[in-house]
Amino acid sequence: MKNIYITLSFVLALTSLKAQNKDTKTADKLFERYEYVDATKEYLKLTDKGKADNYVFKQLGDCYYNVFNSIEAEKWYAQAVTKQQDAETYFRYAQMLKANTKYNDANEQMKKFASLAPNDKRTQNLNEDGTYLNKLLGKAKLFDLQSLEFNSKYSDFGAYLKDNVIYFASARNTARKSYQWNDQPFLDIYKTDYKDGKVNSLSVPADDLNTAYHEGPVTISSDGNTLYFSRESFFDKKFVKTQDKKLKLGKMNIFKATKENDKWTNIVPVSFNSKEYNTSSPSLSSDGKTLYFISDMPGTLGKTDVWKVAVNEDGTFGTPENLGENVNTEGNELSAFIADNNILYFASNGKKGLGGLDVFAFDTTKNNEAINLGKPVNSEKDDFGFTFNQSQNIAFLSSNRDGGKGDDDIYLALPVCNVDLIVTVHDKKTGLVLSNAKITIVDENKNVVSNLISNDMGIVNSQLECNKAYLLNVDRDGYISDVFSMDKAKGGELALNADLSPTEAIVTETEVILNDINFEFNKSNITQQGASELDKLVAVMNQYPEMVIFAKSHTDSRGDDKYNMNLSDRRAKSTVQYVISKGIEATRISGKGFGESEPKVDCGNDCTEEQFAQNRRSEFMIVKK
Missing domain, CATH: 3.30.1330.60 (OmpA-like domain)
Known part of the structure; x- marks a missing residue:
């Protein structure tokens, strides 16, 4: 259901497919309409009758990919790639293999993707650092996760905390008809209380925002009087029709509401919406001057990108701007959230990750490359919808990882205290800095936390957990290996010199x-x-x-x-x-x-x-x- 976060007419379908032959006509039409559950049934009938070929195998892989059934998607992609496929199929196959923790196999498929798409940003990421996975797995833990009682067996995601109220999107309203994409009910906005550091296990629908269409998630201005949220464009009578004129296809658009007498009223679409593209997942900066959102509008680098638009004092909007290559890729970026400290959190499947969608952090004041948050925020599955309330010092994460109650679940993410360790390696006799020294950091339980190499200044940086002691094994050719201890620290920055004696043999x-x-x-x-x-x-x-x-x-x-x-x-x-x-x-x-x-x-x-x-x-x- 996270796919609604992006779009109702989801861009992973890429373009409208034409039936390959009369046997696939029914299934292809269902696929075109994003009715993946029913399309899967029709394609499977062809496999049962012995009428399936590589096209059908690929379509089955895509169906399961779009509803994130990684086991079945892997199974059908494996059969599809026995013959040459387009580059994106190899990329999606690699994503499903990573989701199933088959990293070596995933790397092989990414190599095939890279050979077909050498100029793709995702290829460049792979070529720049083939060891990124080990580095991600060795990153210091930034958050502890806790499951939440208000999750249902249906999709729950996009939690947002404002004034001790948590708003989130959910498909739990079974009185509503099912959405054909994944056979779950349509989304509504729900809310629950957060008091004294505890999340209420009971939730209620935000009736003043919900309609018969998809709604959610939300963002609210600092003064609490203006709310932006995602809703289907059908509400605004914006849609396009399929070629056979039998189906109306809507988009996800952004709507604005204002508070009157504790009710959200005056609900209107924002001016940059369109029936031709999606705008969704809004997030308002703390000063109320910039609205971040997800879109596949013209100028998008990949499938969906993170965009921003100026909010003028009179309530009008400027021209939307793409956040560029440090954030966006040829893949999918979604669930943008801007924190009070100007750190943008978003999800991507086009950057170096553990599998599926990973959450990244981007400092909008520095414009450096976005940083993967590592485990346990990220997993082999889809991780997205990350929001961080700095005043309460808590965050929320959405994920379809194993162990949750439903398709997507919301987790409480509590920041972990960390120490920024700076190690400088010197020649003990001359005092000169030593580059290319190998530093292995081991924790109290003798687990290897990270393997690092000193740069030209003899320096390595590592983020470690507070109140833990570590040992640093330092080694360099021509020098005697040595072990240095790091005592427990309560946080902040810690500098450590590692002086190595040259060999005197x-x-x-x-x-x-x-x-x-x-x-x-x-x-x-x-x-x-x-x-x-x-x-x-x-x-x-x-x-x-x-x-x-x-x-x-x-x-x-x-x-x-x-x-x-x-x-x-x-x-x-x-x-x-x-x-x-x-x-x-x-x-x-x-x-x-x-x-x-x-x-x-x-x-x-x-x-x-x-x-x-x-x-x-x-x-x-x-x-x-």
Whole structure:
């Protein structure tokens, strides 16, 4: 039902389809009229009769795509793409695969889409960063979500909080006839109370706004006296007829109402509505001077875009403006909401996301690229209708993710306290900044939070949760890896310096010479001192990727020969295992203990303590360089 958020004559149909042949004529007409439930039944009859081909498979995929049944959509798209399809089919197939968490398969379909649409913004996004998914999954959590009791088994979405009243759109009115798109009742605007941080589980219809047509969602001026909302253009007698003149097709348009005696009255359409295109999902800026909305009007970059229009002092409107490529794509952008701090929240399926529609934030004062809000706001399904009330410090999200009561459900989103961590990596000896250092951030439960690379200024930025301690593993070629701790912080900005010591290993033609690697008496486990030295060996082996090492471990002559041989062999094996644990391939290093059989100083049992120490050593012989 989120599709009504965009348009009644939804643009995913792209253009009116002509029946491929007499067998598909009935189904195609239903598809043209956006009656996807009934169209699906007719196409399925053809598959049962053995009359289906790739065209029918594609149409079935599109039907299920339009009602967001990702399982069935994937099934039919998989059959459709056994023969060449248009670029958009591969894109929609990829979206459904992502919705079903089949990310590798989705990437393969996106590559096919990219080959057919190389100039598409969605292709450029893919080519710019093929690892975006791991970055999204590693983002710090910005909100905690809670389900709400007022959700029904029907579609509920577009919650908006104003003066302790939550307005939202819902298809729960079963007394109304069903909408042919998805076989649910038409939408009405409902409202419920929000008091003392609690959402009332009961809701009532906003009778002064509802009609026999689709309505919702809404936005209200700061003074509470002006309301804008979406409604079908039939109310304003704006529609077009199908080619056979048998069906009237309306649009979603924006209407304005004013408050009198606690009732919404004087309902009129805005001047930039049209029967030729949709205007919906209005959101008014806090100063009342700008109205943001969704439209597919001329000048739209994709299917539907985010637009804005000036609201003049006399109540008239300026010329609508497209928000441009930092917000809009060739895909769908919808459910625009402008917060009091001028951050625009909107949903998109054309940007780098987790699947379906994802929610993004765009700072309208800076005009930078929009930012994906990450999990749990976004999921593999459709996530949209995000609104943020700064004075109450709460947000609402609409989603059709699993676990909800109905098709679309509304969730309460509570901001999570975060720390903006700024790490600068330096050379410990020279103080110079180090670019291309790898920083792995691990939380208290040893979960990897993010993997980052320092920029040309030696800096990485990361947003982490408050009141949690973290460890930062910092590594760079030519330097000894080190671990830095970040104590619990209550929020704000935190700067941390990570100083790495350069490797001081000596590399000759025959061996890599390190400082003494000390073991505890009668033990073979690697000590902290030993690890620091072995990190130098790891750095050298990373510097020489073809190098193969043979590690030799020796003891002094004190003690039993057999005991010394076993002890040195255990130490050699521990040394090898440590190096492998740091990412060196097992085929590149081996080791063996030699006990007291190869003394560096042949002094028997008459050695001085210094000579004993010289014999008690590790050697790293270069087998291949």
